[in-house]
Amino acid sequence: MLRAIGVKTLDELIDKTIPSSIRTRSCLNLPEAISEAELLSELKNISLHNKTFGNYIGQGYYGTIVPSVILRNVFENPGWYTQYTPYQAEISQGRLESLLNFQTMVSDLTGLPIANASLLDEATAAAEAMNMFFHQVNKTDEIKSAKFFVDDEIFPQTKDVIVTRAAPLGISVVFGDYRNARIDETFFGAIVQYPNNLGSIEDYRDFISRVHNVGGYVAMATDLLALTLLTPPGELGADVAVGNAQRFGVPLGYGGPHAAFFSAKDDFKRAMPGRIIGVSIDAENNRALRMALQTREQHIKREKATSNICTAQALLANMAAMYAVFHGPRGLKNIAKRVALLAQIVADAVQERGFELVSQNFFDTIVVTVTDIKPFKEKAERQRINLRYIDNTHIGISLDETVVLDDLYDLINCFENDVDPVAFSINEDDELEHLPSFAVRTSSFLTHPVFNTHHSETQMMRYIKQLENKDLSLNTSMISLGSCTMKLNAASEMIPLSWIHWSHIHPFVPAEQAKGYKRIVDELSAYLNAITGFDACSLQPNSGAQGEFAGLLTIRNFHLANGDAHRNVILIPISAHGTNPASAVMAGMKVVVVKALDNGYIDVGDFKAKAEQHGANLAGTMITYPSTYGIFEEEIKLICDIVHQQGGQVYMDGANMNAQSGLTSPAAIGADVCHLNLHKTFSIPHGGGGPGMGPICVKAHLAAHLPSHSSIVNRETSIGAIHDSRFTIHGAVSAAPFGSASILLISYAYIRMLGAEGVRKATEYAILNANYMKARLENDFDILYTGHNGTCAHEFIVDLRPFKTSAGVEAEDVAKRLMDYGFHAPTMSFPVPGTIMIEPTESEDKAELDRFCDALLSIREEIKEIEEGKSDRKDNPLKNAPHTQLSVVTSQWSHSYSREKAAFPLGYVKQNKFWPSVARVNNTVGDRNLICVCEPTSSYAEQEA
Numbered sequence: 001m002l003r004a005i006g007v008k009t010l011d012e013l014i015d016k017t018i019p020s021s022i023r024t025r026s027c028l029n030l031p032e033a034i035s036e037a038e039l040l041s042e043l044k045n046i047s048l049h050n051k052t053f054g055n056y057i058g059q060g061y062y063g064t065i066v067p068s069v070i071l072r073n074v075f076e077n078p079g080w081y082t083q084y085t086p087y088q089a090e091i092s093q094g095r096l097e098s099l100l101n102f103q104t105m106v107s108d109l110t111g112l113p114i115a116n117a118s119l120l121d122e123a124t125a126a127a128e129a130m131n132m133f134f135h136q137v138n139k140t141d142e143i144k145s146a147k148f149f150v151d152d153e154i155f156p157q158t159k160d161v162i163v164t165r166a167a168p169l170g171i172s173v174v175f176g177d178y179r180n181a182r183i184d185e186t187f188f189g190a191i192v193q194y195p196n197n198l199g200s201i202e203d204y205r206d207f208i209s210r211v212h213n214v215g216g217y218v219a220m221a222t223d224l225l226a227l228t229l230l231t232p233p234g235e236l237g238a239d240v241a242v243g244n245a246q247r248f249g250v251p252l253g254y255g256g257p258h259a260a261f262f263s264a265k266d267d268f269k270r271a272m273p274g275r276i277i278g279v280s281i282d283a284e285n286n287r288a289l290r291m292a293l294q295t296r297e298q299h300i301k302r303e304k305a306t307s308n309i310c311t312a313q314a315l316l317a318n319m320a321a322m323y324a325v326f327h328g329p330r331g332l333k334n335i336a337k338r339v340a341l342l343a344q345i346v347a348d349a350v351q352e353r354g355f356e357l358v359s360q361n362f363f364d365t366i367v368v369t370v371t372d373i374k375p376f377k378e379k380a381e382r383q384r385i386n387l388r389y390i391d392n393t394h395i396g397i398s399l400d401e402t403v404v405l406d407d408l409y410d411l412i413n414c415f416e417n418d419v420d421p422v423a424f425s426i427n428e429d430d431e432l433e434h435l436p437s438f439a440v441r442t443s444s445f446l447t448h449p450v451f452n453t454h455h456s457e458t459q460m461m462r463y464i465k466q467l468e469n470k471d472l473s474l475n476t477s478m479i480s481l482g483s484c485t486m487k488l489n490a491a492s493e494m495i496p497l498s499w500i501h502w503s504h505i506h507p508f509v510p511a512e513q514a515k516g517y518k519r520i521v522d523e524l525s526a527y528l529n530a531i532t533g534f535d536a537c538s539l540q541p542n543s544g545a546q547g548e549f550a551g552l553l554t555i556r557n558f559h560l561a562n563g564d565a566h567r568n569v570i571l572i573p574i575s576a577h578g579t580n581p582a583s584a585v586m587a588g589m590k591v592v593v594v595k596a597l598d599n600g601y602i603d604v605g606d607f608k609a610k611a612e613q614h615g616a617n618l619a620g621t622m623i624t625y626p627s628t629y630g631i632f633e634e635e636i637k638l639i640c641d642i643v644h645q646q647g648g649q650v651y652m653d654g655a656n657m658n659a660q661s662g663l664t665s666p667a668a669i670g671a672d673v674c675h676l677n678l679h680k681t682f683s684i685p686h687g688g689g690g691p692g693m694g695p696i697c698v699k700a701h702l703a704a705h706l707p708s709h710s711s712i713v714n715r716e717t718s719i720g721a722i723h724d725s726r727f728t729i730h731g732a733v734s735a736a737p738f739g740s741a742s743i744l745l746i747s748y749a750y751i752r753m754l755g756a757e758g759v760r761k762a763t764e765y766a767i768l769n770a771n772y773m774k775a776r777l778e779n780d781f782d783i784l785y786t787g788h789n790g791t792c793a794h795e796f797i798v799d800l801r802p803f804k805t806s807a808g809v810e811a812e813d814v815a816k817r818l819m820d821y822g823f824h825a826p827t828m829s830f831p832v833p834g835t836i837m838i839e840p841t842e843s844e845d846k847a848e849l850d851r852f853c854d855a856l857l858s859i860r861e862e863i864k865e866i867e868e869g870k871s872d873r874k875d876n877p878l879k880n881a882p883h884t885q886l887s888v889v890t891s892q893w894s895h896s897y898s899r900e901k902a903a904f905p906l907g908y909v910k911q912n913k914f915w916p917s918v919a920r921v922n923n924t925v926g927d928r929n930l931i932c933v934c935e936p937t938s939s940y941a942e943q944e945a
């Protein structure tokens, strides 16, 4: 490989690639590497420091039974968890179908026509609803309605995030009781919870009309299981419904990952945050699914975006959808009824013992009034039970599907004297007496065949497998997506996630029950600080884009604390990922775009001029390093100096950290804060578009300005979760204090098994692999942008634009043709339109790199045949790609090239053929007529006819 590149040693390659001015020579301060077996044993031991109490805390997180068929075949299956976001629809039909099921499930249960394919968590989904309403009502720069009403009884963590997200946009959050709230034209919207924070089922119909009458919109935070029994928000008049789909078979995991949902009225379909899966057709007029309205994807709108959502929670949305497919509408309703019955039994038993409930209208949660929580708490803890201590006189009890009748003895015993034996009565056939009549659901849901077919394990297993077979994942071939770092997600890193001492921990348990997690959080933070060269870390953001937002907020808080509220201008190079400007706008900053030179480097002259022009108001800059063009710019330190001289801060987008770890660092280049995409460099799988984690690391002077969380503040005062998010120093950016905490284990395991030397070597091999591929391809393709010594970093850009003139071939044709060779396309048209960006990562061996290069070189030959007139410009293997099994076996083959060339273009393909399940998907049909739920059965019948 070195010979092909033209260097003698790996060191020589690295020296040529990374400017010496930023190279760190010292060894990373990380513990010695350990083996896989040692890691598993270590994580088992640490896990035992987490205590698995009976949990009745609720507050948006509930015990759930993950059906084993889903656990084994989705959650623990690389065929599902190593998938990439389904941008290449033809090889993603399985997860697209499952996500369409998720959307249908959310849409049906909430009674609203449009649903997206998941958001990060309930609290951020609520904040997204607020943002969407704000922009919908205030369409011009002149803000007429700046107030957002938040009912007192929504979950504390939701309040926390709403407050954080509102401030930079100038939104004024008004808390109050919806029953007597005075809503006028100064309000653009409101949020209420159904059932609410205290478990109470409230009638919001009148309130919703009042908000609508002044031109505002209403979001309802809600619970999918409850909605199997309750009138859906859409039927009550709500404009948007949000919530957490966790209790549909996704483990608690100390806060995540879980899929939040977001559904809305039709009017919002072009303003909705996140990704929407839609129905379209393929080149052969067959039904095909794709990500709808792709060019509208929020973060692509850059500074015009109203949300920055990119990575969401696809894998967990798939699990929740599968849970609904497995149980079906009747099964779900039975689960809900049983949970409601358990709550009713507890309510009756507690009232019989002389206690009062806050509300008589409830589904799964009751709140008991006591004179002092202390004795109840002591008794509960003695019995290894967690109740929710809302304040000193209120105790919340939430039931869930994991609770069995035996558990009720201990639970009720918490409210019993120590003398009398606990007894309670149950009648499984009892009517549910606490669902108010206005809220009793009469409409049907999940009537589509997919939710009424796969109810046996055999059927379910085959359905999951059938979908998996349609998707190309890392268990088929390398996925060389530049800037996305699709590396190995090692089995040993994944296994502990299924262990109950990690998966059964509620995010708001007392700190002493989560000591195992604390150790992971503390150690991983220290490792990430060592790798970035920084001093403090927040593990709260649960995606890269959330990390960007959190990092910029940290900068904002710093300027505010220094009395520099006017510092709100941020310089962002033109080549930046779309989430950078989108996050900046969300953090209340004004984006000034900096030019790039022809060689891809930042135009330092332009940068300096703009930094000086905005000097007094400069908040900072956002820089991706190595740049999105895959090069280590030599002048990075100068760029950072320019910003610092003007009083600004430097934010480094760490998506490309795979090219830095152990060789240089954000601190070495002169940055102040960075986020790390743990779902890239640090081995968390992409899950088909999430989960992710985007922690931020900062220099010491920013440490005091990192996000906080109401539950941490509360835990320190040990009164349990309290109502008021204003107790935090800085608000939260995620619903849970450590984001999607359980997947932190993966990154912890990755670093532990590599150690300092391994982390550095991984970076070196990533650079080696990229330069080797570049060397193999550069005689036949133009490679855009290399460093001054002719090397690239961990990724490189192949220019396909010349082929448009020479052969009528576009980048998309090459991407689709790669599928016939069994490969996923590299990143398309980012950061340069008409190009592909290849990032092999350290995980791939030479044989796989060669296979991919052979495929691209073979495609180059096919292009040459068109250039030379040997192949037709319109009817050729590229234009017709990908070729499905059906299209190849058809008796009417009319193309000028052979079937063999179409489907088996190289020898290795014959050994291991991956078939795209649909032909090229039509991008416009689906957008023109947006269908984002499972079509009625009648439409299939029409198609068959």
Ligand SMILES: Cc1ncc(COP(=O)(O)O)c(C=O)c1O
Pocket (backbone or CB within 6 Å): 309, 310, 311, 483, 484, 543, 544, 545, 546, 577, 579, 580, 624, 628, 653, 655, 656, 677, 692, 694
């Ligand atoms: C350079 C860069 N920055 C930020 C992001 C956003 O990360 P996430 O998708 O986790 O929000 C990405 C994602 O692809 C990226 O490539």
